[in-house]
Amino acid sequence: MLWFVRVASLAASGFAGRACILHTALYMAGPLTQRVRHWVAIPTKMLRTSTTTTPVADIKTTRMWKALPSGIWALGFVSLFMDVSSEMIHGLLPVFLVGTLGVSAATLGWIEGVAESTASIAKLFSGALSDRFGKRKPLMLLGYGLAALTKPLFPLAGSAGTVFAARFIDRIGKGIRGAPRDAYVADITAPEDRGAAYGLRQSLDTIGAFAGPLLAIALMLLWKDDLRRVMWIAVIPAFVALAILFVWVREPPRPAGALGKPPVDPLALSSWRRFPSSFWKLLVVVALFTLMRFSEAFLVLRWQHAGLDVAYAPLALVIMSAVYMLSAWPAGALSDRLPRLAVLVVGCLVMVGADLLLALGNGKVAVLVGIGLWGLHMGLTEGLLAAYVADDAPEDLRGSAFGAMNLVRGVLLLVASVVAGALWAHGGPRATFLAGAVMATITALAAVALCGDRRRNRPDRPAPSGCRGLQWQVRLHTLQAEMAFLP
Numbered sequence: 001m002l003w004f005v006r007v008a009s010l011a012a013s014g015f016a017g018r019a020c021i022l023h024t025a026l027y028m029a030g031p032l033t034q035r036v037r038h039w040v041a042i043p044t045k046m047l048r049t050s051t052t053t054t055p056v057a058d059i060k061t062t063r064m065w066k067a068l069p070s071g072i073w074a075l076g077f078v079s080l081f082m083d084v085s086s087e088m089i090h091g092l093l094p095v096f097l098v099g100t101l102g103v104s105a106a107t108l109g110w111i112e113g114v115a116e117s118t119a120s121i122a123k124l125f126s127g128a129l130s131d132r133f134g135k136r137k138p139l140m141l142l143g144y145g146l147a148a149l150t151k152p153l154f155p156l157a158g159s160a161g162t163v164f165a166a167r168f169i170d171r172i173g174k175g176i177r178g179a180p181r182d183a184y185v186a187d188i189t190a191p192e193d194r195g196a197a198y199g200l201r202q203s204l205d206t207i208g209a210f211a212g213p214l215l216a217i218a219l220m221l222l223w224k225d226d227l228r229r230v231m232w233i234a235v236i237p238a239f240v241a242l243a244i245l246f247v248w249v250r251e252p253p254r255p256a257g258a259l260g261k262p263p264v265d266p267l268a269l270s271s272w273r274r275f276p277s278s279f280w281k282l283l284v285v286v287a288l289f290t291l292m293r294f295s296e297a298f299l300v301l302r303w304q305h306a307g308l309d310v311a312y313a314p315l316a317l318v319i320m321s322a323v324y325m326l327s328a329w330p331a332g333a334l335s336d337r338l339p340r341l342a343v344l345v346v347g348c349l350v351m352v353g354a355d356l357l358l359a360l361g362n363g364k365v366a367v368l369v370g371i372g373l374w375g376l377h378m379g380l381t382e383g384l385l386a387a388y389v390a391d392d393a394p395e396d397l398r399g400s401a402f403g404a405m406n407l408v409r410g411v412l413l414l415v416a417s418v419v420a421g422a423l424w425a426h427g428g429p430r431a432t433f434l435a436g437a438v439m440a441t442i443t444a445l446a447a448v449a450l451c452g453d454r455r456r457n458r459p460d461r462p463a464p465s466g467c468r469g470l471q472w473q474v475r476l477h478t479l480q481a482e483m484a485f486l487p
Contacts, residue, residue, distance in 0.1 A: 085151055085241070123175045126180055127406075146172060148241070149169075198332050320378070347381035352441055358429060
Protein backbone atom coordinates (compact mmCIF):
# COMPACT_ATOMS: atom_id res chain seq x y z
CA MET A 1 0.00 0.00 0.00
CA LEU A 2 2.90 2.33 0.69
CA TRP A 3 3.91 2.31 -2.98
CA PHE A 4 0.40 3.37 -3.94
CA VAL A 5 0.45 6.36 -1.62
CA ARG A 6 3.80 7.48 -3.04
CA VAL A 7 2.60 7.14 -6.65
CA ALA A 8 -0.53 9.11 -5.82
CA SER A 9 1.62 11.80 -4.20
CA LEU A 10 3.77 12.10 -7.32
CA ALA A 11 0.67 12.30 -9.48
CA ALA A 12 -0.77 15.09 -7.37
CA SER A 13 2.51 17.04 -7.54
CA GLY A 14 3.05 16.44 -11.24
CA PHE A 15 -0.35 17.77 -12.21
CA ALA A 16 0.33 21.22 -10.72
CA GLY A 17 -2.07 21.21 -7.86
CA ARG A 18 -4.92 19.05 -9.12
CA ALA A 19 -5.24 17.38 -5.78
CA CYS A 20 -8.61 15.87 -6.60
CA ILE A 21 -6.70 13.22 -8.62
CA LEU A 22 -5.20 11.95 -5.37
CA HIS A 23 -8.60 11.75 -3.70
CA THR A 24 -10.13 9.90 -6.66
CA ALA A 25 -7.26 7.40 -6.91
CA LEU A 26 -7.48 6.52 -3.24
CA TYR A 27 -11.24 6.19 -3.40
CA MET A 28 -11.00 3.73 -6.31
CA ALA A 29 -8.40 1.65 -4.48
CA GLY A 30 -11.13 0.14 -2.31
CA PRO A 31 -11.77 -0.49 1.40
CA LEU A 32 -8.12 -1.17 2.25
CA THR A 33 -7.34 2.50 1.74
CA GLN A 34 -9.81 3.78 4.32
CA ARG A 35 -7.06 4.53 6.82
CA VAL A 36 -5.02 6.34 4.21
CA ARG A 37 -8.02 8.36 3.03
CA HIS A 38 -8.40 9.60 6.57
CA TRP A 39 -5.04 11.38 6.16
CA VAL A 40 -4.85 12.28 2.48
CA ALA A 41 -8.45 12.97 1.42
CA ILE A 42 -8.83 16.62 0.52
CA PRO A 43 -11.97 18.13 2.08
CA THR A 44 -13.92 20.84 0.31
CA LYS A 45 -12.80 23.45 2.82
CA MET A 46 -9.13 22.78 1.99
CA LEU A 47 -9.84 23.07 -1.71
CA ARG A 48 -10.74 26.71 -1.12
CA THR A 49 -7.72 27.83 0.89
CA SER A 50 -6.47 30.05 -1.95
CA THR A 51 -7.42 33.70 -2.29
CA THR A 52 -10.14 32.82 -4.80
CA THR A 53 -13.11 30.46 -4.76
CA THR A 54 -12.05 28.67 -7.92
CA PRO A 55 -12.24 24.85 -7.70
CA VAL A 56 -8.85 23.16 -7.56
CA ALA A 57 -9.27 21.40 -10.88
CA ASP A 58 -9.71 24.76 -12.58
CA ILE A 59 -7.00 26.77 -10.78
CA LYS A 60 -4.29 26.12 -13.37
CA THR A 61 -6.62 26.94 -16.27
CA THR A 62 -7.78 30.10 -14.53
CA ARG A 63 -4.22 31.27 -13.98
CA MET A 64 -3.29 30.64 -17.59
CA TRP A 65 -6.35 32.14 -19.27
CA LYS A 66 -8.54 34.25 -16.98
CA ALA A 67 -6.23 35.68 -14.33
CA LEU A 68 -4.17 37.68 -16.82
CA PRO A 69 -5.62 41.17 -17.34
CA SER A 70 -7.18 42.14 -20.67
CA GLY A 71 -4.48 44.77 -21.12
CA ILE A 72 -1.91 41.97 -21.53
CA TRP A 73 -3.94 40.51 -24.39
CA ALA A 74 -4.47 43.90 -26.04
CA LEU A 75 -0.78 44.73 -25.78
CA GLY A 76 0.04 41.29 -27.16
CA PHE A 77 -2.07 41.93 -30.26
CA VAL A 78 -0.40 45.31 -30.72
CA SER A 79 2.94 43.51 -30.73
CA LEU A 80 1.54 40.85 -33.05
CA PHE A 81 0.49 43.26 -35.81
CA MET A 82 3.60 45.43 -35.49
CA ASP A 83 5.76 42.32 -35.77
CA VAL A 84 3.91 41.16 -38.88
CA SER A 85 4.87 44.49 -40.45
CA SER A 86 8.44 44.53 -39.14
CA GLU A 87 9.29 40.92 -39.96
CA MET A 88 7.87 41.15 -43.48
CA ILE A 89 10.49 43.84 -44.03
CA HIS A 90 13.31 42.56 -41.85
CA GLY A 91 13.06 39.04 -43.26
CA LEU A 92 13.86 40.47 -46.69
CA LEU A 93 16.15 43.27 -45.56
CA PRO A 94 19.44 41.29 -45.45
CA VAL A 95 18.81 40.01 -48.97
CA PHE A 96 17.70 43.49 -50.09
CA LEU A 97 20.84 45.10 -48.69
CA VAL A 98 23.37 42.46 -49.72
CA GLY A 99 21.78 41.31 -52.98
CA THR A 100 20.04 44.40 -54.35
CA LEU A 101 22.04 47.30 -52.90
CA GLY A 102 25.42 45.50 -52.81
CA VAL A 103 26.14 45.95 -49.08
CA SER A 104 28.76 43.68 -47.44
CA ALA A 105 28.06 41.40 -44.47
CA ALA A 106 30.28 43.58 -42.28
CA THR A 107 28.23 46.68 -43.19
CA LEU A 108 25.06 44.71 -42.48
CA GLY A 109 26.45 43.97 -39.02
CA TRP A 110 27.04 47.70 -38.45
CA ILE A 111 23.53 48.65 -39.62
CA GLU A 112 21.85 46.01 -37.45
CA GLY A 113 24.08 46.71 -34.45
CA VAL A 114 23.63 50.49 -34.54
CA ALA A 115 19.87 50.16 -35.09
CA GLU A 116 19.31 47.77 -32.20
CA SER A 117 21.69 49.65 -29.91
CA THR A 118 19.83 52.89 -30.58
CA ALA A 119 16.59 51.21 -29.54
CA SER A 120 18.06 49.92 -26.31
CA ILE A 121 19.67 53.23 -25.36
CA ALA A 122 16.36 55.03 -25.95
CA LYS A 123 14.67 52.55 -23.59
CA LEU A 124 16.64 53.90 -20.63
CA PHE A 125 15.30 57.42 -21.04
CA SER A 126 11.77 56.37 -21.96
CA GLY A 127 11.62 54.09 -18.92
CA ALA A 128 12.85 56.89 -16.67
CA LEU A 129 10.28 59.31 -18.14
CA SER A 130 7.44 56.84 -17.60
CA ASP A 131 8.50 56.54 -13.93
CA ARG A 132 8.83 60.31 -13.58
CA PHE A 133 5.35 61.10 -14.91
CA GLY A 134 3.67 57.86 -13.81
CA LYS A 135 2.32 57.29 -17.35
CA ARG A 136 3.09 54.39 -19.68
CA LYS A 137 0.63 54.73 -22.60
CA PRO A 138 1.76 58.11 -24.09
CA LEU A 139 5.29 56.85 -24.59
CA MET A 140 4.00 53.57 -26.03
CA LEU A 141 1.89 55.55 -28.53
CA LEU A 142 4.89 57.66 -29.50
CA GLY A 143 7.11 54.63 -29.98
CA TYR A 144 4.66 52.58 -32.01
CA GLY A 145 3.71 55.68 -34.00
CA LEU A 146 7.32 56.32 -35.04
CA ALA A 147 7.69 52.68 -36.08
CA ALA A 148 4.55 52.86 -38.24
CA LEU A 149 5.60 56.12 -39.91
CA THR A 150 9.02 54.78 -40.92
CA LYS A 151 7.75 51.65 -42.66
CA PRO A 152 7.20 53.40 -46.07
CA LEU A 153 10.87 54.45 -46.12
CA PHE A 154 12.05 50.89 -46.75
CA PRO A 155 10.37 50.34 -50.14
CA LEU A 156 11.38 53.88 -51.13
CA ALA A 157 15.07 53.29 -50.30
CA GLY A 158 17.58 53.63 -53.13
CA SER A 159 20.74 53.30 -51.07
CA ALA A 160 22.07 51.78 -47.88
CA GLY A 161 21.98 55.22 -46.27
CA THR A 162 18.21 55.46 -46.61
CA VAL A 163 17.78 51.98 -45.15
CA PHE A 164 20.10 52.92 -42.30
CA ALA A 165 18.06 56.07 -41.57
CA ALA A 166 14.80 54.12 -41.65
CA ARG A 167 16.14 51.43 -39.35
CA PHE A 168 17.57 54.08 -37.04
CA ILE A 169 14.24 55.92 -36.64
CA ASP A 170 12.28 52.68 -36.45
CA ARG A 171 14.51 51.44 -33.64
CA ILE A 172 14.23 54.75 -31.80
CA GLY A 173 10.50 54.10 -31.81
CA LYS A 174 11.08 50.61 -30.48
CA GLY A 175 13.31 52.01 -27.76
CA ILE A 176 10.76 54.60 -26.70
CA ARG A 177 7.99 52.03 -26.32
CA GLY A 178 10.00 49.09 -24.94
CA ALA A 179 10.63 49.92 -21.28
CA PRO A 180 7.19 51.52 -20.63
CA ARG A 181 5.56 48.48 -22.24
CA ASP A 182 7.47 46.00 -20.05
CA ALA A 183 6.76 48.11 -16.96
CA TYR A 184 3.08 48.24 -17.94
CA VAL A 185 2.93 44.43 -17.92
CA ALA A 186 4.37 44.35 -14.37
CA ASP A 187 2.04 47.16 -13.25
CA ILE A 188 -1.15 45.31 -14.10
CA THR A 189 -0.10 41.71 -13.31
CA ALA A 190 0.06 39.91 -9.96
CA PRO A 191 3.63 38.94 -8.96
CA GLU A 192 2.92 35.20 -9.05
CA ASP A 193 1.70 35.45 -12.67
CA ARG A 194 4.42 37.66 -14.16
CA GLY A 195 6.27 34.85 -15.88
CA ALA A 196 3.06 33.77 -17.63
CA ALA A 197 2.18 37.40 -18.48
CA TYR A 198 5.52 38.12 -20.10
CA GLY A 199 5.41 34.74 -21.81
CA LEU A 200 1.94 35.44 -23.23
CA ARG A 201 2.97 38.83 -24.60
CA GLN A 202 6.10 37.29 -26.11
CA SER A 203 4.06 34.47 -27.66
CA LEU A 204 1.60 36.86 -29.31
CA ASP A 205 4.51 39.03 -30.42
CA THR A 206 6.14 35.98 -31.95
CA ILE A 207 2.99 34.92 -33.78
CA GLY A 208 3.48 38.14 -35.71
CA ALA A 209 7.15 37.36 -36.19
CA PHE A 210 6.07 33.94 -37.50
CA ALA A 211 3.29 35.20 -39.78
CA GLY A 212 5.24 38.14 -41.21
CA PRO A 213 7.98 36.16 -43.00
CA LEU A 214 5.41 33.58 -44.18
CA LEU A 215 3.35 36.34 -45.75
CA ALA A 216 6.51 37.82 -47.25
CA ILE A 217 7.41 34.46 -48.82
CA ALA A 218 3.92 34.03 -50.28
CA LEU A 219 3.93 37.51 -51.76
CA MET A 220 7.47 37.10 -53.09
CA LEU A 221 6.39 33.95 -54.94
CA LEU A 222 3.18 35.61 -56.14
CA TRP A 223 4.92 38.74 -57.39
CA LYS A 224 8.12 37.08 -58.65
CA ASP A 225 10.61 38.46 -56.10
CA ASP A 226 9.32 42.04 -56.19
CA LEU A 227 10.90 43.14 -52.90
CA ARG A 228 9.62 46.71 -52.90
CA ARG A 229 6.03 45.72 -53.56
CA VAL A 230 6.06 43.30 -50.64
CA MET A 231 7.48 46.02 -48.38
CA TRP A 232 4.61 48.34 -49.30
CA ILE A 233 2.09 45.72 -48.13
CA ALA A 234 3.98 45.54 -44.81
CA VAL A 235 2.96 49.13 -44.04
CA ILE A 236 -0.70 48.15 -43.40
CA PRO A 237 -0.43 45.99 -40.23
CA ALA A 238 1.79 48.64 -38.58
CA PHE A 239 -1.10 51.11 -38.54
CA VAL A 240 -3.51 48.38 -37.38
CA ALA A 241 -1.26 47.89 -34.33
CA LEU A 242 -1.30 51.61 -33.62
CA ALA A 243 -5.12 51.67 -33.72
CA ILE A 244 -5.41 48.74 -31.26
CA LEU A 245 -3.04 50.46 -28.85
CA PHE A 246 -4.98 53.72 -28.99
CA VAL A 247 -8.41 52.14 -28.44
CA TRP A 248 -7.93 49.08 -26.20
CA VAL A 249 -4.84 49.59 -24.05
CA ARG A 250 -5.75 51.68 -21.01
CA GLU A 251 -3.44 53.53 -18.65
CA PRO A 252 -3.25 51.66 -15.29
CA PRO A 253 -4.06 53.61 -12.12
CA ARG A 254 -1.12 54.76 -10.04
CA PRO A 255 -0.35 52.68 -6.91
CA ALA A 256 -2.18 53.84 -3.80
CA GLY A 257 1.12 54.49 -2.05
CA ALA A 258 2.22 56.85 -4.83
CA LEU A 259 -0.77 59.16 -4.56
CA GLY A 260 0.09 62.47 -2.93
CA LYS A 261 3.83 61.82 -3.08
CA PRO A 262 6.23 63.98 -5.12
CA PRO A 263 7.26 62.37 -8.42
CA VAL A 264 10.31 60.14 -8.24
CA ASP A 265 13.53 61.29 -9.89
CA PRO A 266 14.66 58.09 -11.64
CA LEU A 267 18.00 59.56 -12.73
CA ALA A 268 19.05 60.58 -9.21
CA LEU A 269 21.79 58.52 -7.58
CA SER A 270 19.61 57.98 -4.51
CA SER A 271 17.00 56.24 -6.66
CA TRP A 272 19.52 53.78 -8.10
CA ARG A 273 20.78 52.95 -4.60
CA ARG A 274 17.36 51.48 -3.87
CA PHE A 275 17.97 48.57 -6.25
CA PRO A 276 19.12 45.36 -4.51
CA SER A 277 22.46 43.73 -5.31
CA SER A 278 20.64 40.92 -7.14
CA PHE A 279 19.55 43.45 -9.78
CA TRP A 280 23.13 44.49 -10.55
CA LYS A 281 24.25 40.87 -10.74
CA LEU A 282 21.40 40.25 -13.15
CA LEU A 283 22.66 43.06 -15.39
CA VAL A 284 26.03 41.28 -15.66
CA VAL A 285 24.23 38.12 -16.79
CA VAL A 286 22.16 40.16 -19.27
CA ALA A 287 25.38 41.62 -20.69
CA LEU A 288 26.76 38.13 -21.33
CA PHE A 289 23.44 37.05 -22.86
CA THR A 290 23.70 39.92 -25.34
CA LEU A 291 27.26 39.08 -26.34
CA MET A 292 26.35 35.48 -27.09
CA ARG A 293 23.26 36.36 -29.16
CA PHE A 294 24.01 38.68 -32.07
CA SER A 295 21.53 39.94 -34.67
CA GLU A 296 19.08 37.41 -36.12
CA ALA A 297 19.96 38.75 -39.58
CA PHE A 298 22.86 36.29 -39.50
CA LEU A 299 20.35 33.43 -39.33
CA VAL A 300 18.94 34.61 -42.65
CA LEU A 301 22.44 34.75 -44.15
CA ARG A 302 23.21 31.28 -42.75
CA TRP A 303 20.09 29.82 -44.37
CA GLN A 304 20.96 31.50 -47.65
CA HIS A 305 24.53 30.19 -47.28
CA ALA A 306 23.07 26.67 -47.09
CA GLY A 307 21.83 27.08 -50.67
CA LEU A 308 18.17 28.05 -50.32
CA ASP A 309 16.53 30.17 -52.99
CA VAL A 310 16.32 33.91 -52.28
CA ALA A 311 12.51 33.86 -52.15
CA TYR A 312 12.70 31.49 -49.16
CA ALA A 313 15.27 33.51 -47.20
CA PRO A 314 12.65 34.70 -44.63
CA LEU A 315 12.01 31.02 -43.80
CA ALA A 316 14.85 31.25 -41.28
CA LEU A 317 12.86 33.75 -39.22
CA VAL A 318 9.67 31.72 -39.70
CA ILE A 319 11.27 28.63 -38.17
CA MET A 320 12.83 30.54 -35.30
CA SER A 321 9.61 32.44 -34.58
CA ALA A 322 7.45 29.31 -34.69
CA VAL A 323 9.51 27.61 -31.98
CA TYR A 324 9.73 30.86 -30.02
CA MET A 325 5.97 31.31 -30.25
CA LEU A 326 5.20 27.81 -29.00
CA SER A 327 7.69 27.88 -26.13
CA ALA A 328 7.55 31.44 -24.69
CA TRP A 329 4.26 31.25 -22.80
CA PRO A 330 4.72 27.73 -21.37
CA ALA A 331 8.30 28.59 -20.39
CA GLY A 332 7.13 31.78 -18.67
CA ALA A 333 4.45 29.90 -16.75
CA LEU A 334 6.99 27.22 -15.86
CA SER A 335 9.34 29.85 -14.41
CA ASP A 336 6.53 30.89 -12.04
CA ARG A 337 6.50 27.36 -10.60
CA LEU A 338 10.13 26.19 -10.82
CA PRO A 339 13.43 27.84 -9.88
CA ARG A 340 14.03 30.44 -12.57
CA LEU A 341 17.76 29.81 -12.57
CA ALA A 342 17.20 26.25 -13.80
CA VAL A 343 15.16 27.49 -16.77
CA LEU A 344 17.78 30.15 -17.48
CA VAL A 345 20.67 27.66 -17.56
CA VAL A 346 18.73 25.27 -19.79
CA GLY A 347 18.16 28.16 -22.17
CA CYS A 348 21.91 28.82 -22.34
CA LEU A 349 22.67 25.16 -23.02
CA VAL A 350 20.08 25.10 -25.80
CA MET A 351 21.89 28.07 -27.36
CA VAL A 352 25.18 26.16 -27.23
CA GLY A 353 23.56 23.35 -29.21
CA ALA A 354 22.05 25.80 -31.71
CA ASP A 355 25.37 27.53 -32.37
CA LEU A 356 27.25 24.24 -32.77
CA LEU A 357 24.74 23.01 -35.34
CA LEU A 358 24.85 26.29 -37.24
CA ALA A 359 28.65 26.30 -37.17
CA LEU A 360 29.40 22.65 -37.92
CA GLY A 361 26.22 21.34 -39.52
CA ASN A 362 26.25 20.37 -43.18
CA GLY A 363 23.08 20.61 -45.20
CA LYS A 364 19.71 22.26 -44.80
CA VAL A 365 18.38 19.91 -42.10
CA ALA A 366 21.18 20.71 -39.63
CA VAL A 367 20.73 24.43 -40.24
CA LEU A 368 16.97 24.07 -39.85
CA VAL A 369 17.34 22.35 -36.46
CA GLY A 370 19.92 24.92 -35.34
CA ILE A 371 17.59 27.80 -36.16
CA GLY A 372 14.77 26.02 -34.32
CA LEU A 373 16.96 25.62 -31.22
CA TRP A 374 17.80 29.33 -31.43
CA GLY A 375 14.04 30.02 -31.21
CA LEU A 376 13.68 27.64 -28.26
CA HIS A 377 16.45 29.51 -26.47
CA MET A 378 14.57 32.78 -27.04
CA GLY A 379 11.36 31.28 -25.67
CA LEU A 380 13.10 29.99 -22.55
CA THR A 381 14.96 33.18 -21.67
CA GLU A 382 13.36 36.39 -23.00
CA GLY A 383 10.28 36.47 -20.76
CA LEU A 384 12.30 35.05 -17.88
CA LEU A 385 14.78 37.95 -17.90
CA ALA A 386 11.88 40.42 -17.89
CA ALA A 387 10.28 38.63 -14.93
CA TYR A 388 13.62 38.74 -13.07
CA VAL A 389 13.79 42.51 -13.55
CA ALA A 390 10.17 43.01 -12.45
CA ASP A 391 10.86 40.97 -9.30
CA ASP A 392 13.91 43.02 -8.30
CA ALA A 393 12.84 46.55 -9.22
CA PRO A 394 11.10 48.91 -6.76
CA GLU A 395 7.51 49.47 -7.86
CA ASP A 396 8.00 53.14 -8.75
CA LEU A 397 11.24 52.48 -10.69
CA ARG A 398 10.23 49.60 -12.93
CA GLY A 399 10.46 51.62 -16.11
CA SER A 400 13.98 52.71 -15.21
CA ALA A 401 14.95 49.12 -14.38
CA PHE A 402 13.82 47.87 -17.77
CA GLY A 403 15.53 50.85 -19.38
CA ALA A 404 18.81 50.03 -17.63
CA MET A 405 18.61 46.40 -18.72
CA ASN A 406 17.99 47.40 -22.31
CA LEU A 407 20.73 50.00 -22.25
CA VAL A 408 23.20 47.25 -21.35
CA ARG A 409 21.78 45.04 -24.07
CA GLY A 410 21.87 47.84 -26.64
CA VAL A 411 25.48 48.85 -26.13
CA LEU A 412 26.72 45.27 -26.20
CA LEU A 413 24.47 44.25 -29.09
CA LEU A 414 26.38 46.72 -31.25
CA VAL A 415 29.62 45.03 -30.20
CA ALA A 416 28.19 41.54 -30.74
CA SER A 417 26.76 42.29 -34.20
CA VAL A 418 29.89 44.09 -35.43
CA VAL A 419 32.14 41.27 -34.20
CA ALA A 420 29.79 38.70 -35.77
CA GLY A 421 29.95 40.55 -39.08
CA ALA A 422 33.76 40.70 -38.94
CA LEU A 423 33.99 37.00 -38.08
CA TRP A 424 31.65 36.15 -40.94
CA ALA A 425 33.72 38.21 -43.38
CA HIS A 426 36.97 36.48 -42.39
CA GLY A 427 35.89 32.99 -41.32
CA GLY A 428 32.35 32.52 -42.59
CA PRO A 429 29.44 31.13 -40.55
CA ARG A 430 31.67 28.57 -38.81
CA ALA A 431 33.72 31.22 -37.00
CA THR A 432 30.67 33.35 -36.17
CA PHE A 433 28.58 30.64 -34.56
CA LEU A 434 31.48 28.88 -32.80
CA ALA A 435 32.22 32.17 -31.05
CA GLY A 436 28.54 32.29 -30.05
CA ALA A 437 28.74 28.77 -28.58
CA VAL A 438 31.74 29.73 -26.45
CA MET A 439 29.93 32.82 -25.14
CA ALA A 440 26.80 30.79 -24.37
CA THR A 441 28.86 28.39 -22.25
CA ILE A 442 30.43 31.28 -20.34
CA THR A 443 26.98 32.81 -19.81
CA ALA A 444 25.59 29.59 -18.31
CA LEU A 445 28.47 29.41 -15.82
CA ALA A 446 28.12 33.10 -14.92
CA ALA A 447 24.36 32.71 -14.37
CA VAL A 448 24.97 29.91 -11.86
CA ALA A 449 27.67 31.92 -10.08
CA LEU A 450 25.82 35.26 -9.92
CA CYS A 451 22.17 34.20 -9.65
CA GLY A 452 22.56 30.93 -7.75
CA ASP A 453 22.18 32.54 -4.33
CA ARG A 454 19.02 34.50 -5.10
CA ARG A 455 15.75 33.36 -3.58
CA ARG A 456 13.19 31.96 -5.95
CA ASN A 457 10.76 34.68 -4.95
CA ARG A 458 11.32 38.14 -3.58
CA PRO A 459 11.42 38.32 0.24
CA ASP A 460 8.39 40.60 0.31
CA ARG A 461 6.28 38.25 -1.79
CA PRO A 462 3.42 36.46 0.00
CA ALA A 463 3.66 32.77 0.71
CA PRO A 464 2.55 30.43 -2.09
CA SER A 465 -1.21 30.08 -2.40
CA GLY A 466 -3.62 28.39 -4.75
CA CYS A 467 -2.15 25.49 -6.70
CA ARG A 468 1.34 25.58 -5.21
CA GLY A 469 0.17 26.03 -1.62
CA LEU A 470 -2.26 23.17 -2.03
CA GLN A 471 0.48 20.93 -3.40
CA TRP A 472 2.45 21.31 -0.18
CA GLN A 473 -0.68 20.48 1.83
CA VAL A 474 -1.13 17.32 -0.24
CA ARG A 475 2.49 16.32 0.33
CA LEU A 476 2.19 16.91 4.08
CA HIS A 477 -0.89 14.73 4.33
CA THR A 478 0.78 12.07 2.18
CA LEU A 479 3.80 12.04 4.49
CA GLN A 480 1.48 11.57 7.46
CA ALA A 481 -0.19 8.68 5.62
CA GLU A 482 3.17 6.99 5.01
CA MET A 483 4.13 7.39 8.65
CA ALA A 484 0.92 5.64 9.64
CA PHE A 485 2.18 2.45 7.97
CA LEU A 486 5.48 2.47 9.81
CA PRO A 487 5.80 0.11 12.83
